[in-house]
Amino acid sequence: MEKKLIRIGLMGFGNIGTGTYATLEMNRSTIEQQTGIDFQITKILEKDLERKRDVVAPKELFTQNPDDLFLDPDIDIVIELLGGIQPATDFMLKAMNNGKHVVTANKAAVAANYDELREAAEKNKVMFRYEASVGGGIPILNALTTALKANSFIEIMGILNGTTNYILSQMTDFGLEYEEVLKVAQEKGFAEADPTADVEGIDVANKLSILISLVFGIRVPPESIPTEGITKITKDDIKRAAKSGNKIKLIGSAKRENGNLTYSVRPTLIPVSHPLAGVNNEFNAIFVKGNAVGELMFYGKGAGPLPTGSAVMGDVIEIGTAIVKGAAYDIVISGGKRK
Amino acid sequence: MEKKLIRIGLMGFGNIGTGTYATLEMNRSTIEQQTGIDFQITKILEKDLERKRDVVAPKELFTQNPDDLFLDPDIDIVIELLGGIQPATDFMLKAMNNGKHVVTANKAAVAANYDELREAAEKNKVMFRYEASVGGGIPILNALTTALKANSFIEIMGILNGTTNYILSQMTDFGLEYEEVLKVAQEKGFAEADPTADVEGIDVANKLSILISLVFGIRVPPESIPTEGITKITKDDIKRAAKSGNKIKLIGSAKRENGNLTYSVRPTLIPVSHPLAGVNNEFNAIFVKGNAVGELMFYGKGAGPLPTGSAVMGDVIEIGTAIVKGAAYDIVISGGKRK
Numbered sequence: 162m163e164k165k166l167i168r169i170g171l172m173g174f175g176n177i178g179t180g181t182y183a184t185l186e187m188n189r190s191t192i193e194q195q196t197g198i199d200f201q202i203t204k205i206l207e208k209d210l211e212r213k214r215d216v217v218a219p220k221e222l223f224t225q226n227p228d229d230l231f232l233d234p235d236i237d238i239v240i241e242l243l244g245g246i247q248p249a250t251d252f253m254l255k256a257m258n259n260g261k262h263v264v265t266a267n268k269a270a271v272a273a274n275y276d277e278l279r280e281a282a283e284k285n286k287v288m289f290r291y292e293a294s295v296g297g298g299i300p301i302l303n304a305l306t307t308a309l310k311a312n313s314f315i316e317i318m319g320i321l322n323g324t325t326n327y328i329l330s331q332m333t334d335f336g337l338e339y340e341e342v343l344k345v346a347q348e349k350g351f352a353e354a355d356p357t358a359d360v361e362g363i364d365v366a367n368k369l370s371i372l373i374s375l376v377f378g379i380r381v382p383p384e385s386i387p388t389e390g391i392t393k394i395t396k397d398d399i400k401r402a403a404k405s406g407n408k409i410k411l412i413g414s415a416k417r418e419n420g421n422l423t424y425s426v427r428p429t430l431i432p433v434s435h436p437l438a439g440v441n442n443e444f445n446a447i448f449v450k451g452n453a454v455g456e457l458m459f460y461g462k463g464a465g466p467l468p469t470g471s472a473v474m475g476d477v478i479e480i481g482t483a484i485v486k487g488a489a490y491d492i493v494i495s496g497g498k499r500k
Numbered sequence: 501m502e503k504k505l506i507r508i509g510l511m512g513f514g515n516i517g518t519g520t521y522a523t524l525e526m527n528r529s530t531i532e533q534q535t536g537i538d539f540q541i542t543k544i545l546e547k548d549l550e551r552k553r554d555v556v557a558p559k560e561l562f563t564q565n566p567d568d569l570f571l572d573p574d575i576d577i578v579i580e581l582l583g584g585i586q587p588a589t590d591f592m593l594k595a596m597n598n599g600k601h602v603v604t605a606n607k608a609a610v611a612a613n614y615d616e617l618r619e620a621a622e623k624n625k626v627m628f629r630y631e632a633s634v635g636g637g638i639p640i641l642n643a644l645t646t647a648l649k650a651n652s653f654i655e656i657m658g659i660l661n662g663t664t665n666y667i668l669s670q671m672t673d674f675g676l677e678y679e680e681v682l683k684v685a686q687e688k689g690f691a692e693a694d695p696t697a698d699v700e701g702i703d704v705a706n707k708l709s710i711l712i713s714l715v716f717g718i719r720v721p722p723e724s725i726p727t728e729g730i731t732k733i734t735k736d737d738i739k740r741a742a743k744s745g746n747k748i749k750l751i752g753s754a755k756r757e758n759g760n761l762t763y764s765v766r767p768t769l770i771p772v773s774h775p776l777a778g779v780n781n782e783f784n785a786i787f788v789k790g791n792a793v794g795e796l797m798f799y800g801k802g803a804g805p806l807p808t809g810s811a812v813m814g815d816v817i818e819i820g821t822a823i824v825k826g827a828a829y830d831i832v833i834s835g836g837k838r839k
Contacts, residue, residue, distance in 0.1 A: 454807050
């Protein structure tokens with residue numbers, strides 16, 4: 162097979178950015194042997210050039226000017242890993258308007274601007290993929306939009322945030338209060354200095370909004386999802402739950418019954434016999450019920466540099482393969498058309 | 501979107517054949533809205549026209565002559581659901597040699613003739629897909645060959661046979677002997693009149709052979725996999741396992757360590773805390789470990805007409821979508837190239 166070169170512009174060289182870079186470096190030869198494609202990150206947009214990182218990239222790749230990526234005619238794919246709604250959304254739109262395919266792990270930006278981003282992809286005939294935005298390394302979006310497409314979906318629910326699942330697991334296993342565990346989690350880097358988006362359920366609402374779009378073809382902005390976080394859960398709540406044979410988990414769920422779609426993010430009693438009860442610490446799991454396939458569960462690491470890098474690079478490889486085949490148009494994840 | 505018509509020839513109208521037919525009928529409008537494609541089964545190869553079936557297809561679709569499918573220029577995709585190595589393999593090869601894309605659920609035929617079938621697909625530039633051959637409705641092959649492609653895999657193991665998992669679950673839950681449960685399973689239709697392929701582990705060896713090809717890029721014929729079934733397991737074995745905190749599960753596994761690949765199918769002690777211990781009765785689950793994504797588990801129904809129909813139709817939809825995009829060449833699952 163003739164070797165092809167696909168050039169990538171990477172936006173953001175933090176946790177996920179370095180994880181993506183490391184995933185590619187670590188498995189470059191495996192990927193090349195399977196696909197016949199040489200994937201090269203040729204530019205990295207990053208403000209903070211001084212920060213100490215475990216992963217080192219050649220200095221000459223770095224730029225602080227996003228136009229160096231948008232306007233580089235050799236770059237085929239832009240990976241957006243900046244996080245936050247802006248400027249990430251504008252950067253993704255600009256990349257697509259300049260004919261670049263876009264891959265992102267940014268749930269906040271995708272959930273906030275789902276329609277606009279998808280429309281830009283369609284208009285520009287580029288691919289737009291965001292597997293890593295839900296469930297980290299778990300290939301749930303890909304499954305929903307390809308192998309499971311012969312189903313009408315009835316329900317989707319899951320543990321979609323590793324930080325809160327870690328906190329609840331530690332509270333349960335060691336009989337600790339929320340504040341105690343949060344403090345340790347922050348020290349260990351499992352929770353951010355400002356943990357609001359995680360502990361108030363906002364991150365889960367973003368992911369659930371994306372899942373609802375793909376599974377039910379209905380656009381529900383995250384702020385329209387009734388959302389309750391875990392900050393009010395006490396160790397007594399957890400003890401009481403245990404006495405009745407349950408665990409408390411932060412669950413994002415959506416269900417269609419008699420044509421009505423209901424959805425919420427909230428701490429939920431899960432019977433210890435339920436598969437989701439065994440999903441602890443940083444692990445995520447997503448339950449799907451389809452009218453043909455029945456119940457499915459996907460389990461894995463919902464965050465972390467390498468698991469997320471796996472999902473980002475999975476999207477990049479799919480796009481690269483389609484580019485090489487001359488088929489890289491409109492293979493956009495097409496959940497928006499589901500009715 | 502302009503509506504396109506994709507015509508399908510279906511081989512076999514037994515359990516899986518009727519399940520596939522029913523899946524398509526049940527979700528036809530959902531599939532059409534999402535893909536813009538009208539999938540029509542236009543011919544059904546079936547010898548037994550008199551058998552009572554829950555699913556009824558128009559009489560004029562049936563034929564007893566396979567050439568009616570191979571030589572029909574309007575048929576785009578042939579679905580092979582006859583089971584058994586022959587004549588299924590010859591029929592699939594003949595379909596491909598006549599330019600038809602092929603979808604199958606037939607693990608025995610795929611495991612026995614993996615290279616020959618893949619080569620025929622490449623030679624004829626048709627797609628060949630077999631998601632339903634491993635794990636029934638669980639979209640594991642698709643995940644391994646798309647979203648997880650940025651990984652080097654370390655290990656794959658799983659509960660890959662619903663009949664034996666049902667027997668072991670019932671023996672465990674009700675303290676019964678193997679022969680007692682088998683008899684009831686046969687009466688209920690959960691086990692076949694001749695259960696050899698299931699209970700001796702042959703079915704699992706077929707599936708593991710396929711997984712090894714995709715995950716490690718190495719061809720290990722099923723008869724080369726050390727295989728032990730569940731016929732010698734007694735209720736005392738299960739009690740003894742329980743005392744040491746374990747369950748007995750029939751596990752197919754393959755692992756790469758220091759460049760060596762080891763593999764086997766055998767009854768295995770699984771700690772009750774392990775996610776696979778909670779996989780009971782007709783459910784299957786597959787554990788994968790990749791060097792980027794870490795541990796993943798996929799859980800769902802490993803058999804049954806509709807779950808298997810979901811997987812078959814998922815493959816059909818992928819192929820149909822590629823045909824409509826003019827990209828239906830060489831999107832063959834490309835595990836054989838993994839090194």
